[in-house]
Amino acid sequence: MISFANAKINLGLSVTEKRQDSYHNIETIFYPVQLYDVLEFNEASDYAFETYGIDIPENGDNLCTKAFNLLKSDYPEIQPVHIKLLKNIPVGAGLGGGSSDAAFVLKALNELNNLGLSSIILQDYASRLGADCAFFIDNKPLFAEGIGTTFSEVDVNLSNYFIVIIKPDIHISTAEAYASITPQIPQVDLKRAIQLPIQEWKYHITNDFELGIFEKYPLIQDIKRKLYEKGALYACMSGSGSSVFGIFEEKINLDDLNTLGKVYYPTEL
Numbered sequence: 001m002i003s004f005a006n007a008k009i010n011l012g013l014s015v016t017e018k019r020q021d022s023y024h025n026i027e028t029i030f031y032p033v034q035l036y037d038v039l040e041f042n043e044a045s046d047y048a049f050e051t052y053g054i055d056i057p058e059n060g061d062n063l064c065t066k067a068f069n070l071l072k073s074d075y076p077e078i079q080p081v082h083i084k085l086l087k088n089i090p091v092g093a094g095l096g097g098g099s100s101d102a103a104f105v106l107k108a109l110n111e112l113n114n115l116g117l118s119s120i121i122l123q124d125y126a127s128r129l130g131a132d133c134a135f136f137i138d139n140k141p142l143f144a145e146g147i148g149t150t151f152s153e154v155d156v157n158l159s160n161y162f163i164v165i166i167k168p169d170i171h172i173s174t175a176e177a178y179a180s181i182t183p184q185i186p187q188v189d190l191k192r193a194i195q196l197p198i199q200e201w202k203y204h205i206t207n208d209f210e211l212g213i214f215e216k217y218p219l220i221q222d223i224k225r226k227l228y229e230k231g232a233l234y235a236c237m238s239g240s241g242s243s244v245f246g247i248f249e250e251k252i253n254l255d256d257l258n259t260l261g262k263v264y265y266p267t268e269l
C-alpha cells in the first residue's frame with residue numbers, strides 16, 4: 001500500500017493562552033497543501049522503518065514508528081509492517097510533515113488491519129503523537145482551537161489560487177517558538193476574517209509567531225516582503241516557521257527567489 005502524506009499551512013495563528021500542562025491554547029485555520037511525503041507499507045515478519053530523501057534530525061523514534069507502537073499497544077492483532085518513507089516535506093518548516101506522516105500511518109494501519117476505527121478515534125490517537133497530527137486524519141480545511149485539536153468547520157477554498165511556499169535554510173523547533181511567545185487575546189475573529197475577500201486578509205489575519213521569529217531571523221521577514229512584491233494577495237509564515245507561503249491569483253514562477261530559500265509549488269498529484 002502507498003500513502004501520500006501531504007503538508008499543511010496555517011491561515012493565521014493566534015496563541016491565546018499558556019496552559020497548566022505547558023501547552024498553549026491557539027486559534028488557527030489548518031489548510032492542506034499538495035506537497036507530499038510518500039509512505040510505502042509492505043508485509044514483513046518484524047516491524048521495520050527506513051527513510052529516504054530529506055534527512056530527518058534524530059530526536060527519538062520517528063513519528064511513523066511512534067504511531068505504529070501507539071496503535072499496536074491497544075490492538076496487538078496489528079500485523080508487522082515494513083514502512084519506507086520518502087521525505088520530501090521540509091522539516092522544522094511549520095508544514096507539519098512529521099505529524100502528517102504519523103497520521104497517515106495510523107490511517108493505513110486501520111485500513112490494512114481492518115480495525116474499523118472512526119475518524120474521532122483516530123484523531124484521539126493522533127493527538128497523543130502531536131498537536132498538529134489530529135488535523136491530518138480528516139485532512140480538510142478546519143478551524144482549530146484548544147491545543148489545536150478541537151475542530152470546527154470553516155468555509156475556505158483556495159483551489160482557484162496558486163500557492164507558493166519558500167523554505168529558507170533555517171530549522172525552527174516548535175517547542176522553542178512557543179517558549180518565546182507572549183500569549184494574547186486575539187484582536188480579530190479569525191473565522192469571520194477568513195470570509196473576507198482574500199485581498200483583505202493581509203489587514204486582518206496574522207500569525208503571532210512572526211513577531212519573535214522575524215526579529216531573530218530577518219531573512220524570513222524578507223521572504224514575506226518579497227512575496228508581496230511579487231504580487232501575492234496574501235503571504236504569511238506557516239505555523240512556527242520557517243517557511244512562508246504566498247497565495248497568488250495566477251500561476252507564477254518564483255525560481256529567482258531561490259537565493260532566499262527553496263521554492264515549492266504544491267500541486268495535485
Ligand SMILES: C[C@@](CO)(OP(=O)(O)O)[C@H](O)COP(=O)(O)OP(=O)(O)OC[C@H]1O[C@@H](n2ccc(N)nc2=O)[C@H](O)[C@@H]1O
Binds near residue numbers: 010
Ligand atoms: C505551531 C503549530 C501550528 O500548527 O505547528 P508547526 O508550526 O510546528 O507545524 C502547532 O501548534 C504545533 O504542533 P506540533 O508540532 O504537533 O506540536 P507537538 O509536537 O504536540 O508539541 C511540541 C511542543 O510545542 C509546544 N506546543 C505545541 C502545541 C501547542 N498548542 N502548544 C504548545 O506549547 C509544547 O512545548 C510541545 O512540547
Ligand SMILES: Nc1ncnc2c1ncn2[C@@H]1O[C@H](COP(=O)(O)OP(=O)(O)O)[C@@H](O)[C@H]1O
Binds near residue numbers: 058059092094102
Ligand atoms: N517522519 C518525520 N518527519 C519529520 N520530522 C520527524 C518525523 N519523525 C520525527 N520527526 C521529528 O519531528 C520534528 C518536527 O517535524 P516536522 O513536523 O517536520 O516539523 P514542523 O514542526 O515544522 O511541522 C523533527 O525535527 C524531527 O526530529
